[in-house]
Amino acid sequence: MGSPFSILxxxxxxxxxxxxxxxxxxxxxxxxKEKRDVALLVSDVPAAAAGVYTTNxxxxxxxxxxxxTVSQNGLLQAVIVNAGxxxxxxxxxxxxxxxxxxELTAEALQxxxxxxxxxxxxxxxxxxxxxxxxxxxxxxGKMVSLEGGSDFSEAILTTDLVKKExxxxxxxxGQAVTIGGAAKGSGMIHPNMATMLGFITTDxxxxxxxxxxxxxxxxxxxxxxxxxxxxxxxxxxxxVLANGKAKNQTLSPSHPAWSxxxxxxxxxxxxxxxxxxxxxxxxxxLVVAEVTGARSESDAEMAAxxxxxxSLVKTAVFxxxxxxxxxxMAVGKSGAFVDPxxxxxxxxxxxxxxxxxxxxxDEEAATKELQQDPxxxxxxxxxxxxxxxxxxxxxxxxxxxxxxxxxx
Amino acid sequence: MGSPFSILxxxxxxxxxxxxxxxxxxxxxxxxKEKRDVALLVSDVPAAAAGVYTTNxxxxxxxxxxxxTVSQNGLLQAVIVNAGxxxxxxxxxxxxxxxxxxELTAEALQxxxxxxxxxxxxxxxxxxxxxxxxxxxxxxGKMVSLEGGSDFSEAILTTDLVKKExxxxxxxxGQAVTIGGAAKGSGMIHPNMATMLGFITTDxxxxxxxxxxxxxxxxxxxxxxxxxxxxxxxxxxxxVLANGKAKNQTLSPSHPAWSxxxxxxxxxxxxxxxxxxxxxxxxxxLVVAEVTGARSESDAEMAAxxxxxxSLVKTAVFxxxxxxxxxxMAVGKSGAFVDPxxxxxxxxxxxxxxxxxxxxxDEEAATKELQQDPxxxxxxxxxxxxxxxxxxxxxxxxxxxxxxxxxx
Numbered sequence: 142m143g144s145p146f147s148i149l150x151x152x153x154x155x156x157x158x159x160x161x162x163x164x165x166x167x168x169x170x171x172x173x174k175e176k177r178d179v180a181l182l183v184s185d186v187p188a189a190a191a192g193v194y195t196t197n198x199x200x201x202x203x204x205x206x207x208x209x210t211v212s213q214n215g216l217l218q219a220v221i222v223n224a225g226x227x228x229x230x231x232x233x234x235x236x237x238x239x240x241x242x243x244e245l246t247a248e249a250l251q252x253x254x255x256x257x258x259x260x261x262x263x264x265x266x267x268x269x270x271x272x273x274x275x276x277x278x279x280x281x282g283k284m285v286s287l288e289g290g291s292d293f294s295e296a297i298l299t300t301d302l303v304k305k306e307x308x309x310x311x312x313x314x315g316q317a318v319t320i321g322g323a324a325k326g327s328g329m330i331h332p333n334m335a336t337m338l339g340f341i342t343t344d345x346x347x348x349x350x351x352x353x354x355x356x357x358x359x360x361x362x363x364x365x366x367x368x369x370x371x372x373x374x375x376x377x378x379x380x381v382l383a384n385g386k387a388k389n390q391t392l393s394p395s396h397p398a399w400s401x402x403x404x405x406x407x408x409x410x411x412x413x414x415x416x417x418x419x420x421x422x423x424x425x426x427l428v429v430a431e432v433t434g435a436r437s438e439s440d441a442e443m444a445a446x447x448x449x450x451x452s453l454v455k456t457a458v459f460x461x462x463x464x465x466x467x468x469x470m471a472v473g474k475s476g477a478f479v480d481p482x483x484x485x486x487x488x489x490x491x492x493x494x495x496x497x498x499x500x501x502x503d504e505e506a507a508t509k510e511l512q513q514d515p516x517x518x519x520x521x522x523x524x525x526x527x528x529x530x531x532x533x534x535x536x537x538x539x540x541x542x543x544x545x546x547x548x549x
Numbered sequence: 550m551g552s553p554f555s556i557l558x559x560x561x562x563x564x565x566x567x568x569x570x571x572x573x574x575x576x577x578x579x580x581x582k583e584k585r586d587v588a589l590l591v592s593d594v595p596a597a598a599a600g601v602y603t604t605n606x607x608x609x610x611x612x613x614x615x616x617x618t619v620s621q622n623g624l625l626q627a628v629i630v631n632a633g634x635x636x637x638x639x640x641x642x643x644x645x646x647x648x649x650x651x652e653l654t655a656e657a658l659q660x661x662x663x664x665x666x667x668x669x670x671x672x673x674x675x676x677x678x679x680x681x682x683x684x685x686x687x688x689x690g691k692m693v694s695l696e697g698g699s700d701f702s703e704a705i706l707t708t709d710l711v712k713k714e715x716x717x718x719x720x721x722x723g724q725a726v727t728i729g730g731a732a733k734g735s736g737m738i739h740p741n742m743a744t745m746l747g748f749i750t751t752d753x754x755x756x757x758x759x760x761x762x763x764x765x766x767x768x769x770x771x772x773x774x775x776x777x778x779x780x781x782x783x784x785x786x787x788x789v790l791a792n793g794k795a796k797n798q799t800l801s802p803s804h805p806a807w808s809x810x811x812x813x814x815x816x817x818x819x820x821x822x823x824x825x826x827x828x829x830x831x832x833x834x835l836v837v838a839e840v841t842g843a844r845s846e847s848d849a850e851m852a853a854x855x856x857x858x859x860s861l862v863k864t865a866v867f868x869x870x871x872x873x874x875x876x877x878m879a880v881g882k883s884g885a886f887v888d889p890x891x892x893x894x895x896x897x898x899x900x901x902x903x904x905x906x907x908x909x910x911d912e913e914a915a916t917k918e919l920q921q922d923p924x925x926x927x928x929x930x931x932x933x934x935x936x937x938x939x940x941x942x943x944x945x946x947x948x949x950x951x952x953x954x955x956x957x
Contacts, residue, residue, distance in 0.1 A: 199881030199889045199905070230877055232890070232906045265874030266907035375878060452860070452944075453952055460953030466673030469638055470783055473607030481607045482640070497607070498640045499674035536860075536953075538946050544861055545868030545944075 145311055145401035146408065149319070152308020153290030156321035157344040158386035159185040162289035164296025167277025169270060170225035170263065177296035179277030180222040181246065182340060183285050187256050188384035190217035191353035193360045195377035201229035202239040203259040204378055210243070210255055215349040217382050218256035220340055221246040221281075222297050223274060224325070225263040227336065229375040238269040245275055249282025258380050262299055262325060262336040265375070294323035297338055300543065301326050305416035309405045313389040313398040318345045322409045326369070326417030339364060339379035339413055345402065346385035347392040355406060356381050363410035366442070367532045368450045369421035379410075418449075418532040419514070423539030427515035427532060428458050432472075434485075435527035440477035442529040447475035448518060449533025458516050459535040463507035465493040468518060483523035489513065553719055553809035554816065557727070560716020561698030565727035565752040566794035567593040570697035572704025575685025577633035577678060578671065585704035587685030588630040589654065590748060591693050595664050596792035598625035599761035601768045603785035609637035610647040611667040612786055618651070618663055623757035625790050626664035628748055629654040629689075630705050631682060632733070633671040635744065637783040646677040653683055657690025666788050670707055670733060670744040673783070702731035705746055708951065709734050713824040717813045721797040721806040726753045730817045734777070734825030747772060747787035747821055753810065754793035755800040763814060764789050771818035774850070775940045776858045777829035787818075826857075826940040827922070831947030835923035835940060836866050840880070842893075843935035848885035850937040855883035856926060857941025866924050867943040871915035873901040876926060891931035897921065 155162050162182045166174035192211045194204055211217065221242055228235050239259050247254035261269075284292075294306040308321035322341040347355075356379065364379055392402055419427035430448040435441035448454055448471045457464040465486050472479055486494040489510025493502045510516065516535075563570050570590045574582035600619045602612055619625065629650055636643050647667050655662040669677075692700075702714040716729035730749040755763075764787065772787055800810055827835035838856040843849035856862055856879045865872040873894050880887055894902040897918025901910045918924065924943075 197878065197881040198883075198885075198887040199877050199892075227874075230874060230889070230902070230906055232904065265877070266902070375881060452948075456949050456952035459949065462953065466635075466638060469607050469673070470605065473605040473783060475606075477606075479606040481638070484607075494638070494674070496640065498638055536949060538949050540860075541864055541867065541944060541946050541949060544864035545870065 146309045146405035149308040149310055152321050153294055153306035154182055154321050154323045154340055154342045155287055155290035156308030157319035157342050159344055159384045160342050161285040161287055162293035163281040163284035163286065164289065164292030165277055165280045165284055167273045169223055169273055169277065172273065177292060178224040179281050180293045180296035181281035181285055182220040182293055182342065183250055184218050184382055184384045186384055187216040187218045188382040189347060189349040189352050190215060190380065190382050191349065191356040192378060192380045193356055195374055197375050199230070199375045201227055201261060201376045202231060202235035203228050203261040204376055205236065206239040206243065207258040207260065207378065210258060214255050216256055217258050218252045219246055219250055220258040220260065220380060221278060222260045222338065224297055224299050226261060226267060226269050227263045227265045227376050228261040228269050230266040231268055234268055238271055241271060242274060242278065245278045249279055260338050260378055262338055262376055290321065290323065297323065297325045299325065300422065301420050303420055305413055305420070307409055307412045309408055311401055311405050313402060316387045316389045318387040318389055319343065320405055320409050322413050324413040324417055326420050336374040336376045337364065337417055341381040341409060343383045344386035345383050345392055346387060346389050347383045351393050352381060352383050355403060359407045359410045363407060363414040366446065366530065367414045367418040368446060369418065369534060415532050418534050421534035422543045423537040424534030425537060426458060426535050428534055429515045429517045429530060429532055431517065431519045431530045432522065433528040434521040434523045434525060436478045436525040437527040438529055441527040442531065444472045444475040444477040444520065444522065445529045445531035447471045449531045452536055455533065455536035458511060459537050461508050461511035463488055463493060463504055463511060465499065468520060469494070469497070472520060472522065477522065478524060479522060480524055485521040485523060487519040489517055554717040554813035557716040557718055560729050561702055561714035562590055562729050562731045562748055562750045563695055563698035564716030564729035565750050567752055567792045568750045569693040569695055570701035571689040571692035571694065572697065572700030573685055573688045573692055575681045577631055577681055577685065580681065585700060586632040587689050588701045588704035589689035589693055590628040590701055590750065591658055592626050592790055592792045594792055595624040595626045596790035597755060597757040597760050598623060598788065598790050599757065599764040600786055600788045601764055603782055605783050607638070607783045609635050609669060609784045610639055610643035611636050611669040612784055613644065614647040614651065615666040615668065615786065615788070618666060622663050624664055625666050626660045627654055627658055628666040628668065628788060629686060630668040630746065632705055632707050634669060634675060634677050635671045635673045635784050636669040636677050638674040639676055642676055646679055649679060650682060650686065653686045657687050668746050668786055670746055670784050698729065698731065705731065705733045707733065708830065709828050711828055713821055713828070715817055715820045717816055719809055719813050721810065724795045724797045726795040726797055727751065728813055728817050730821050732821040732825055734828050744782040744784045745772065745825055749789040749817060751791045752794035753791050753800055754795065754797050755791045759801050760789060760791050763811060767815045767818045771815060771822040774854065774938065775822045775826040776854060777826065777942060823940050826942050829942035830951045831945040832942030833945060834866060834943050836942055837923045837925045837938060837940055839925065839927045839938045840930065841936040842929040842931045842933060844886045844933040845935040846937055849935040850939065852880045852883045852885040852928065852930065853937045853939035855879045857939045860944055863941065863944035866919060867945050869916050869919035871896055871901060871912055871919060873907065876928060877902070877905070880928060880930065885930065886932060887930060888932055893929040893931060895927040897925055
């Protein structure tokens with residue numbers, strides 16, 4: 142049995158029916174229009190909307206505005222995003238600026254302001270250059286097109302090295318249903334924060350409540366399973382729009398195709414999440430930790446996330462050092478129930494530890510596994526049925542360089 | 550009013566009455582006697598003993614043996630330590646080897662095996678070279694002397710750059726009471742783990758139960774307030790011996806000099822803890838986060854530890870980048886109650902944020918503060934009376950180099 146969906150070539154946020162997008166250069170960072178930094182996404186009609194947001198107690202103005210907007214209306218028709226300024230720690234003026242971005246977008250597109258989500262990423266604690274933002278929004282409003290997905294995915298980036306976009310398609314009720322997405326990951330230009338933004342668009346017809354619950358559940362297994370450096374931004378958010386243009390019967394958990402839709406949706410989210418981890422600041426490789434045999438899924442998740450979050454594990458991957466003791470240390474400190482004498486560890490296909498003790502393994506083969514991308518660690522705790530996978534990246538000189546650099 | 554204690558020049562674990570020590574080279578790592586790697590501490594008489602141990606679920610054999618020994622007897626007369634091999638993840642043979650180290654030490658010193666603590670730090674998952682360990686213990690047993698504190702503090706090190714030792718003295722009941730200590734910090738030779746070992750000796754007379762409670766409380770404010778990279782070793786422990794040779798009236802919380810004794814004891818523990826943080830792998834500077842105005846001490850501690858534990862804060866210190874947004878991010882993600890609009894931040898003496906927003910501060914002055922050692926961040930959350938200080942270090946290229954290097 143194959144996958145219930147297919148992956149579209151060059152897919153992105155405009156692959157689903159009824160979406161247009163644009164990405165333009167507005168010079169938000171320093172007035173120089175060197176790169177695209179205003180991104181605009183618009184649906185032909187108001188779409189059911191859902192969002193998940195950072196758990197950081199310090200939350201940026203655009204995040205607060207978007208959270209309020211989505212929770213009050215459950216509908217979005219457009220998303221305006223800027224890179225270069227996070228509009229965080231900017232007080233009352235920051236809130237006014239975020240609301241002004243909603244209004245400006247609504248004016249440019251002739252839609253309702255309460256149907257516009259706002260997201261920002263960039264320097265913290267600096268007021269938004271609203272003249273340039275305003276000009277950028279106006280220009281983006283004129284530029285939106287069916288082919289604009291790629292420009293959109295480029296304009297949301299900061300120090301990311303590559304665009305992160307994807308679209309998948311499946312048939313539901315005889316209709317082609319498409320789910321597309323774009324994301325930005327870790328790395329800010331100056332005062333850096335590892336902001337994560339994700340935008341998913343679908344033409345599926347689905348109720349707002351089910352969409353929100355779907356996003357919440359899928360985020361738990363995807364965006365919340367990645368780490369670059371353990372820090373949590375003030376601006377992190379994932380927004381999904383579902384505009385119903387595919388004309389399927391309304392999706393809900395009782396729809397016969399629900400599980401296929403969930404699988405396709407999760408594929409989009411996981412692809413974007415893994416892309417973010419692999420493109421972490423200074424990273425050279427994706428690191429995957431698959432934990433099985435835990436007492437519960439939550440135990441497995443703690444162990445897997447602790448492994449990919451450990452600086453000692455991350456540097457060992459960078460150095461391709463088959464240092465399984467650090468994996469033991471990480472599962473031990475994770476909070477998961479661990480019987481040290483039961484733990485089995487594989488680096489790729491090389492089994493390195495059993496019953497909590499090292500095996501006489503082939504060091505050369507293990508080193509080769511550590512030079513692959515991705516690097517896969519498999520840990521069986523052998524105390525239950527819980528399993529979970531987490532994603533991270535290696536810790537390199539370049540990470541220190543990027544994040545230690547002067548803001549000037 | 551001055552300090553109730555004085556700091557002794559060149560003080561260490563043999564400064565208090567009735568303690569001898571030694572540190573010898575036994576070639577534990579690779580057979581080459583290049584550095585001292587077996588350390589032995591002995592009290593003339595059995596001493597009241599207390600210990601605190603790693604919370605990691607994976608615990609090394611010597612730690613399990615020592616924990617059992619201290620909890621069963623409450624007395625120690627000697628501590629045997631080796632560097633170069635952690636005796637962790639070594640199964641039943643590891644337990645036998647740790648117990649054998651107890652016996653060998655007891656034989657060498659003609660004392661009881663159940664009065665010997667064992668600590669190890671070094672490579673994980675490799676069986677102890679017991680022939681060399683045995684020869685090292687025998688030699689150390691012959692070498693113990695009143696002047697051996699410095700050799701002891703050297704022999705417990707791995708990749709630490711400097712010895713960490715101190716002694717303080719105060720008068721109690723007309724008697725000179727001395728408290729000395731030595732510690733090792735982060736950095737292992739090969740499969741690295743940031744093992745922390747601390748040994749405190751005093752000639753004070755104090756009951757075992759009060760000593761254990763004192764150590765527990767003081768550790769909370771000292772050794773548990775430091776972080777190098779957030780990882781927790783399988784071998785971490787702090788052991789204290791109190792042999793009563795100072796002939797003071799038995800110390801307890803009802804003794805009039807109790808608070809002075811606690812203050813002196815805490816000074817020793819804090820000095821050792823800060824020395825460990827400053828000498829973290831690859832570190833160039835001690836980082837101090839002082840959080841005030843939290844809802845509780847526990848909130849303040851979470852915020853302070855999150856700051857010194859944040860990779861983004863640590864790299865900003867390395868780069869002397871006055872990136873206060875990262876401090877906001879760290880307190881926000883810490884779990885402490887934060888009202889973003891109330892937060893005040895100082896970098897050294899430079900106030901950089903107020904009401905959660907950036908001030909127009911002197912960048913040059915802030916950069917200078919970030920080039921000091923220590924670098925001090927002060928954060929007032931302005932929501933209560935809780936306060937706490939945590940200690941860490943910067944994150945440098947050298948950290949990545951040390952920990953990314955091949956074990957070969």
